[in-house]
Amino acid sequence: MYPSRFRYEAPRSLDEALDFLRVYGDEAKVLAGGQSLIPLIKLRFASIELVVDINNIPGLDYHRQESDGSLSFGALCRHVDLEHSELLRRSQPTMAAAAPLIADPIVRNRGTLVGSLCHADPQGDWASVMMALGGEIIAAGPGGRRTIPVSDFIMGPFQNALRPGEIAVEARVPAPKGAVSGNYLKLERRVGDFATVGVAVALETSGSTVSRAGIALTGVGPSNIQATAAEQALVGSALNANSIQQAGRLAAEAAQPKTDHRGSAEYKRHVVETFVTRALGSRGAVAA
Amino acid sequence: MAQALDEIKIGGLGSSRKRVEDDRFLRGVGNYTDDFKLTGMLHMEILRSPVAHARIKSINTAKAWQIPGVHLVLTGEMAAQHNLAWMPTLSYDTQPVLATDKVRYQGQEIACVVADDPYIAKDGCEAIEVEYEPLPAIVSPQQAVAADAPLIRDDKEGQNDNICYRWEVGDREGTERAFAQADMVSSLSLHYPRSHPSPIECCGSIADYNPATTKLTVYMTTQAPHIIRTAVALVAELPEHMIRIISPDIGGGFGNKVPVYPGYVASILCSILLARPVKWIEDKSGNLISTHYARDMYIRGELALRKDGKILATRIHADTDNGSSFSDAQPSKFKIGLFHSAFGCYDIPYGYQTAQGHYTNKAPGGVAYRCSFRITEAMFFQERMIHAAADDLGMDQAQFRRVNLVKDDQFPYRTPFGFLLDSGQYEKCLDVGLDAIGYDEFLREKEQARSRGRRLGIGISTMSEPLGAGNSREYDILGIKMFDAAELRVHPSGKAILKIGAKTQGQGHETTFAQIVTHELGIPAADILVEHGDTDHTPFGMGTYASRSTPVAGAATAMVSRKIRAKARKLAAHLLEVSEEDVEWELGRFYVRGAHDRGVTIQDCSMAAYTNMPDGLEPGLENNAYYDPPNLTWPFAAYIVTVEVDPETGVWDVLRMVAVDDCGVRINPMIVEGQIMGGMTEAYAMANMQFMTYDAEGNCVGSNYMDYLLPTAWETPGFELHEVVTASPHHPIGAKGVGECACVGGPAAFVNAVLNAIDDTGVRNIDMPLLPDRVWEAIQYKHDISGAPPVKTG
Known part of the structure; x- marks a missing residue:
């Protein structure tokens, strides 16, 4: 695992870092944690002129x-x-x-x-x-x-x-406008693996009415997917078995999974539904 | 009265003394191959094939030669000029060092670049232009025997198909008669997926050919340095006394570091050509895609059964996927290792086995990954078949095993395939395990949970495996008989150095082999240095794999210690001024018979050996022993696992895992327990997540740790360990092999438990790994799941 030759700079201010980026444009990459960038460079999947390491810039770790x-x-x-x-x-x-x-x-x-x-x-x-x-x-x-x-x-x-x-x-x-609850459920083959399926649920309620619902899916499409129809099915009424079931079904419909060595498309869609239902269920959503 | 030595306190047999290796490893001051830096050393990197099967039309190295800092670009054509484009395998086949005609698997070595540093060498590899003419890839035995299958090994004269061996063993007629008389026949087909030993340290070597002395020194990651020396002498046609193999600290082997790999050979050739030391250190993907895999076997078999549960005969056929070369590391007499040890622990009068090996466009191998020559596949099939047959009979899993296990009074027991089981208390082990897990209570709990929609399951695996090859009559590798040796030198002050032909890769030989000497001589273990891994300074040995170190090299250590004791007795008689017949031995001390207080210690004797020897006695206190074991040792294990399956996701969690191991006398119980826990972790990995597979084009899925999964401490379950001790009757200290038992016997326990949890679905088999989606699909559709998981299609 030996990368091609590249230049490395570790500026001490944001302005200095921005100067490097202005000069190098697309040929520069910013290094923060490096957990994706470094493997890409070492595998020679990415060939980069300049790595701008921002770890020495004070005041960004808050x-x-x-x-x-x-x-x-x-x-x-x-x-x-x-x-x-x-x-x-x-x-x-x-x-x-x-x-x-x-x-x-x-x-x-x-x-x-x-x-x-x-x-x-x-x-x-x-x-x-x-x-x-x-x-x-x-x-x-x-x-x-x-x-x-x-x-x-x-x-x-x-x-x-x-x-x-x-x-x-x-x-x-953004600041919530109601009482906050939510969860993130992830199915992985092993700690450290990418999600076979991940489901994020974030709710805001005023009284028993859901005032805002956020549902997004990991690992079941070309990008993360916001399940907007499922969200809308929840807003404006109290959570109940029917609305939870409907949200689960709509989220599963929003998923665009592909069959691969993490599972079949059908399986992943099923887990999306299971996880959304679980995350919204009585023991699923954790209140803030 | 002279105080008797406390053997445990001085680190003898049964002492859980801390590993002497750990201090340097934990401080980060071990010396692995990559830690050595020789003067003038250059660095080699390998260009590997991106495709699985293709004819090489051209290789253009011109641009690589032009990169400043590149010293050599080695191709197969150049290697051929030194008769090194191909090399022999451990199963009497050949394997390319660098491709000349075709590439036969993805990751195959095409060329090497030697440069001032590895970065430049890698740049050089990128600059080589190779033109391929693609050929269809064959990725399974089924494809290999198809009528229109392309011939993979067109380099071999007389090879007209993709079959690399055929094998049969046992009594065909007797078995057929038994099947004809059976009340019922139970059958099962399964695939043991391809896996990779995947040691954390990859393979590597530093070849240092000195043109002035003509001596070749090779630092390398090998589990078997002495065989390597002999192999290098024969393959490279170099004089054997001018070859020194140094196997320094090794970061795990698991069988992966038994074979000779192209990288080793290429680094040696490059060093000879350049007259400079050449270092080659493999990267993780290189290790996973090109070094030897394990398993990849399709097995179908049957049991002839009587209604009362008695097994009358076994019949098995195995199809192995051997990759592009037949290169199993195994004794030469056997074509599918010791696969015929299947069902050995059960009293079954008849058995017959056939097997066929297949060339495919996959990496070659068939190494025994933490396993004694294909025993893992044998025991896995055995225990899955036993589970299925018990279900077919409607019999309790434990009871079916109890009916058929070899009984204590039947030892030594001859199996229908000719093995001689040396000893054991099989039912007792099973009972200890059933008691520990609370078997009957769990079965009740399972039924109650089922009625509430929860799925619990229990799985048993009982097995005995032959460990510690040879004897020399039956076991050899490339003709070299499978014995082992030890040399022991006691210094004047009573401190000692033990030199062995075996080689640790983490098993703790430097700790445990000293304990054997302590047991025999009473010299404290802390006073004994164990040296190994350097062929110029240790006696010949076949190496460490197949759980053979304690059974063979450990026995040689006990025997050489006894030779030392015999000479020390003469010195004691001289010091005590009595005749040798009047000298008695207790741990660490000789005394005059009838006068226990009149004695001398082993240290007194060693000093006398150099300062005060009797007339006519050769000075010094050292000796050696070569040990040719009379039989293999036969440890036994009962592994029991309970699980809960989440039917909505297919995720299963291990509730408890009980391991009962009878590996005879335990030299260092802590190390034995560590071996069992490590093996069980690998067993869990196989059952739960691990596989290596190939897509239709022959691309390896499993070329990195995101695809090839090793379990971490986070998901590995806890293990509850128990022991039964049945001393091996033929081993000098009663020990048996143990390093591999849990890895061999464990997987079936996990799989059986999951299948037991879904036993109302009619599902008979889910091939490993039991990933959640496969378990869910089996439950959802009530059908078996066969073969490796699907590869990427999106």
Whole structure:
């Protein structure tokens, strides 16, 4: 596993990093946790002129609740930070459930939430979680900062909406308007495997009425899939056996699985339905 | 009174002394092949074939030669000039070192680049242009025998089909008579999927040919350094005394590091051509796709049964997928290893087996992955067949085994295939296991759970395997008889060095072999250094695999210790001024018969051997022993697993796993338990997640650890270990092999448990691995699941 020759820079400020990106354009790649980029380089699947290591840039490793109640996650916030986050345990059950299911403990020590979203692997767990939560990406570039909804940010397999010269510096989850509950269920053959099927569920309720529902699916399509019909079936009424069953069925219809060595398309669709039903059921959704 | 030594305290037999190897491994100061850096050393990388079956039209190396820092680009054509384009396998076939005519599997070695560093060498490999003319790929025995199948081994004169061997053993007529008399016949077909031993350390070598001395030194990852030396001498036509193989610390072998690989041979040739040391270290994908696989066997068999549950005869046919070369690492007399050990632990009068081997466009191999020559497949089929037959008879799983297991008073027991089981208490092992798991209670619990929609299951696997080849009458590899040797030298101060021909890859020989000497001589284990792995400094041995180290090299160690003791007795008599007949032995000490206080220690004797020897006695205290075992050792195991299956997802969780192992006398119980837990982890992996397969074009699915799954501590269940001890009657210290038992016998216990949990569906078989989707499909459609999981289609 010996990569081709590449240049390596480790800038100490965001401006310096953006300067490198401006010069090198598409030939540069940003290194945060490196859990996808380094294997790609070592396998010589990606040939890169310049690696811009942002790990020396101070002030990017945070995750916090902003004054408006939203949650923000810096570009160097690691999966392991989220796995052990008291804040998430208290306020964001879907993310708290997903964090310990990301890859394996070694990957979680290095890998980052924002980096994982940028990599846009269709089997990545965080994109589903963020879609279900209506999350956003903050990109910094030569023209300043802009906000991109995660559902627009993920453009396809391994494709994100960053423009040349931009760095994703933060991920955000908007402030909830009701009581929060949710879960992330993942079927994997082994710890560290990609999801055979992953299901993210995020609910907001006022009283017993569901005011917002987010359901997104991992591993059952060319990209993470937002199950909008299933979401809509839940909004505006209380959760009951009928609506749960209907949401499960609609989510399974939204899935576009393919048969592979992780299972048949039929099986994966069935697990989507089972998991959505379980995640919405009385013992499935964890309240914040 | 002289105080008797406490054998456990000084690290003798039965002492769970800590492994002396661990200190250096845990501190990160072990010395693996890749840790050695020789002056002037260059680095070799291998270009591998991206396609499974193709004629090579051309290889253009011009661009690679032009890269600064590249010293040599070696092709098959160049290797052929040194008669090294092909090499012999361990099963009397041939295998290419570097392809000349065709490529026959994905990952096959095409060319090597030697450069100043491995990065440049890899750049060089990328710069080589190879033109392929694609041929249809054959990826199963069924395809290999199809009428229109292309001939894979068109290099072999007289080879007109894709069959590489045919084999039969047993009493065909007697078996047919028994089947004719049977009340019923139970049958089963299954596939044991292709797996890979996948040691964490990949293969590698540093070849150092010195043109001034003409000596070739090779540091390499081999489980069998002495056989390698002889093989290199014969293949490369070099004088054997000028070849030194050094096998340093090894990061796991599991059978993968028994064969000779093209990379080793190429690094040696490159070193000779360049007169510089050449290092080759394989990467993980290279290891997974090109080095020897294991299993990949299609088995169908039948049992002739009497209504009362007595088995009258077995009949089995096996089709093996041997890849592009017949290169099983196995004794030369047997074409499918010791597969005929199947059903050995049951008292069955008749048996007949046939087998056929097939060339396919897959990596060659058939190594015994943590297994003594195809025993894993034999025991897996045995215990799956026993499970199915008990169900067919409507008999309890434990009771059916009890009826048929060889009884204690039948030993030594001759099987219909000629094996001689040395000893055992089979029913007792089964009973210990049933008690531990709470068998009857679990069956009740299972029924109650079923009525509430939960699916619990229990699976049993009982088996005895022949470990510790040879004897020399029946067992040889490439003609070299399967004995082993040990040399023991006791220094004047009573400290000692033991040199053995076996070679640890993690089994702890440096710890346990000292304990054997301690048991025989009373020298504390901490005072004994064990040396191995360097052919210039250790006696000949066949190496460490097939659980043969303790049965053979361990026996040689006991025997050489006894020779030392015999000489020490003469020295003791001299020191005590009595005749030798009046000298008695107790651990670590000789004394005068009738006067226990008048004695000398083994250390007193060793000092005398160099300072005060009697007239006429040769000075010094050292000796050697070659041990040719009279029989194999026959450990027995009863493994019992309980599971819960989630019928909605097919996910199954292990509730409990009980292992009862009778491996005779345990030298170091802690290490034995570690071996059982490691083996059981691999058994769980096979049953639950692990497989290597190929798509229709011959692309290997399993070329990395995202596709080829090794279980981690997170999902591996806990194991509850129990023991029964039946000493081997013919081994000097009563020990038997154990390193492989759990890996061999374990998989069937897991599979049987899952099938038991869904026994109301009529499903008779799910081929491994029992991935959730396969279990769900079996439940959903109430049908068997056969073959490897589907490969990527999207």
